[in-house]
Amino acid sequence: xxxxxxxxxxxxxxxxxxxxxxxxxxxxxxxxxxxxxxxxxxxxxxxxxxxxxxxxxxxxxxxxxxxxxxxxxxxxxxxxxxxxxxxxxxxxxxxxxxxxxxxxxxx
Amino acid sequence: xxxxxxxxxxxxxxxxxxxxxxxxxxxxxxxxxxxxxxxxxxxxxxxxxxxxxxxxxxxxxxxxxxxxxxxxxxxxxxxxxxxxxxxxxxxxxxxxxxxxxxxxxxxxxxxxxxxxxxxxxxxxxxxxxxxxxxxxxxxxxxxxxxxxxxxxxxxxxxxxxxxxxxxxxxxxxxxxxxxxxxxxxxxxxxxxx
Numbered sequence: 001x002x003x004x005x006x007x008x009x010x011x012x013x014x015x016x017x018x019x020x021x022x023x024x025x026x027x028x029x030x031x032x033x034x035x036x037x038x039x040x041x042x043x044x045x046x047x048x049x050x051x052x053x054x055x056x057x058x059x060x061x062x063x064x065x066x067x068x069x070x071x072x073x074x075x076x077x078x079x080x081x082x083x084x085x086x087x088x089x090x091x092x093x094x095x096x097x098x099x100x101x102x103x104x105x106x107x
Numbered sequence: 108x109x110x111x112x113x114x115x116x117x118x119x120x121x122x123x124x125x126x127x128x129x130x131x132x133x134x135x136x137x138x139x140x141x142x143x144x145x146x147x148x149x150x151x152x153x154x155x156x157x158x159x160x161x162x163x164x165x166x167x168x169x170x171x172x173x174x175x176x177x178x179x180x181x182x183x184x185x186x187x188x189x190x191x192x193x194x195x196x197x198x199x200x201x202x203x204x205x206x207x208x209x210x211x212x213x214x215x216x217x218x219x220x221x222x223x224x225x226x227x228x229x230x231x232x233x234x235x236x237x238x239x240x241x242x243x244x245x246x247x248x249x250x251x252x253x254x255x256x257x258x259x260x261x262x263x264x265x266x267x268x269x270x271x272x273x274x275x276x277x278x279x280x281x282x283x284x285x286x287x288x289x290x291x292x293x294x295x296x297x298x299x300x
Contacts, residue, residue: 078151
């Protein structure tokens, strides 16, 4: 029993830590908390980058399509309106020629 | 031999360009633009015309003859000027346009003139085919010129003008003063009509 007590006392006795103790503990802590990329994480980052790239190009393509659509709408409207004006004027001229003048109608 | 081929190709290309631009007018109307209170300009050729043609070709509600008319066009140019007060512009202001149509190929189809107003339609003929039309409308407070380059079916064009009405272009302001309606034809007594 005495021996056991002696051993316990020996174990729990107050000791002064060595001067580099704090530095070693901190180094250990830093080593454990440092971010380590594992293969699946690299894959995830790669997939994210690829998705962003695809999204960028798809977006740009959609913008281009939209701009082309707007230009086509404008051109189509202008085309029809110009033809309308020309057609309307020709119709007016035709009507004016076919219609007898006021002098001819009145006796 | 190569040089001859090159010259032949250049001549062919140039003849094509000239043939295409024969019916195209130079819209040199900057001086009129300065006098006008409202201006509408349309220049459709090349890629922009192509886009418009493609859109109208697939669009519902555009009649087949109109699609056909639009398909063959090589260019369309329009200038419309509105003036707040009457007689703001002189006939000389529009001479630059009229002079171009005194050149070869242009044939006046309709010339309806009254005092200060006039409506003239010219067609451009190539190999006995209409490959261009220009409409010139002069009114006291409005001047309009539409230059269509390409084969034009006039019947389709007139129908298009009649059908669509042009609300956004204020077409009502361009109407010529209407004459009173003709009296009904005299009926013979006893016919019951």
